[in-house]
Amino acid sequence: MPERLSKSLGRVALAAAAVAGALASQPAVVWGALAAGLAAHAGAHRKRRGAAAGLIPIVLFAGTLAALEWAGRGRVSLLGVRTVAVFLLSRAALAGLSGARLLPACRPGSLGQRAVMFGLFTAHFAWVLGEEARRLLIARRLAAPRRVGSGGFRSLEWALVGLFQRALTRAERFYAGQWLRGLGQ
Amino acid sequence: MSLVIEAQEISFGYEAERPVLRGIRLQVRAGERVAIVGGNGAGKSTLLWCLLGLHRPSGVVRLFGVPPAAARERVGVVFQNPEDQLFMPTILEDVALPLYNRGLPRQAALARAREALAAVGLEGEADRPARRLSLGQRKRAAIAAALAMRPELLLMDEPTAELDGRSVRQLGALLEALEVTLVMTGHDVEFLRRAARRAVMLEAGAVIADGPAGQLLSDAGLLERAGLR
Numbered sequence: 001m002p003e004r005l006s007k008s009l010g011r012v013a014l015a016a017a018a019v020a021g022a023l024a025s026q027p028a029v030v031w032g033a034l035a036a037g038l039a040a041h042a043g044a045h046r047k048r049r050g051a052a053a054g055l056i057p058i059v060l061f062a063g064t065l066a067a068l069e070w071a072g073r074g075r076v077s078l079l080g081v082r083t084v085a086v087f088l089l090s091r092a093a094l095a096g097l098s099g100a101r102l103l104p105a106c107r108p109g110s111l112g113q114r115a116v117m118f119g120l121f122t123a124h125f126a127w128v129l130g131e132e133a134r135r136l137l138i139a140r141r142l143a144a145p146r147r148v149g150s151g152g153f154r155s156l157e158w159a160l161v162g163l164f165q166r167a168l169t170r171a172e173r174f175y176a177g178q179w180l181r182g183l184g185q
Numbered sequence: 186m187s188l189v190i191e192a193q194e195i196s197f198g199y200e201a202e203r204p205v206l207r208g209i210r211l212q213v214r215a216g217e218r219v220a221i222v223g224g225n226g227a228g229k230s231t232l233l234w235c236l237l238g239l240h241r242p243s244g245v246v247r248l249f250g251v252p253p254a255a256a257r258e259r260v261g262v263v264f265q266n267p268e269d270q271l272f273m274p275t276i277l278e279d280v281a282l283p284l285y286n287r288g289l290p291r292q293a294a295l296a297r298a299r300e301a302l303a304a305v306g307l308e309g310e311a312d313r314p315a316r317r318l319s320l321g322q323r324k325r326a327a328i329a330a331a332l333a334m335r336p337e338l339l340l341m342d343e344p345t346a347e348l349d350g351r352s353v354r355q356l357g358a359l360l361e362a363l364e365v366t367l368v369m370t371g372h373d374v375e376f377l378r379r380a381a382r383r384a385v386m387l388e389a390g391a392v393i394a395d396g397p398a399g400q401l402l403s404d405a406g407l408l409e410r411a412g413l414r
Contacts, residue, residue: 173266
């Protein structure tokens, strides 16, 4: 089988697994999707340490979701597991594809264009969020001498609140900027 | 000269009891170069957002005689932070993107994008992402993205914010050469005195003066009142 075809089939399989992980109601399917996602993630990293470090942001995000569920409903669903699984599988399915190259091939206003734009916007916003988080954590390190203990935790709490506020402001401006250019609607 | 911007009695506040804009009246005609000047919190950026239709103030806002959303294709905008506008893997793609979106074929869009980047002196940086450029270059890339759409009205929010002296001079020379109706907000009095012909001064959300930029922006008392000295 030609390499290009097998790669495309592999992408389709990963995308199908991501959809199954997102929609399935049976826990076994969700856990299976997670296992497939972790395998794909490990396969993309030569070093185990690099693979583990790459998981930290999404695991933190899923952990926050689970904590919010616990705080709100007193129990935790499979939402966090589903989130990690879908993220890893989608990333593996889309690895190496350049949204910028795909975009001119998409008809303006088509579903394909919207999907590519969504990917590009998300990637850009993840970068913005990373930059904002880095700046806030540097500011916290300079302002709060204690990283743990009551002062340290309090400063971390306010840094996170600040991050959400900044993320919201940046998202609003970014949306406005793209809307004015005739995009993002 | 035809009316490009018409704002009648516009008022706006983020909180009901604290208005940011109070009864602003503004008319800008084709070919004018207007600076909206004021200290921090005077309402400059909010006014710009209202003119663009991003906020819904009370009163009437019209661009080219129609509501802002209907005039969007005739308006170019450059925000204070270029990262709010540029996000593609290269600035060439960033400039070309809205052109594809309007149905221009890829090659034609790229050619027009290259032309716009050359106009702002960034032809050598076309294949780099915005995040790898200096702030001055990013501002120029954002201007190129706006110019590629061939707007009749260009709105710029704090164009010189955080720029060094050389970048400010380059920006000034670039704006000088543009043949569009230009509206800029800011508090860089020296720059705006050179770049604009008319100044509208804001203080606490209200217009306190409107007239020739050279005259208003040299008036020490007025500058003091607007919190610019």
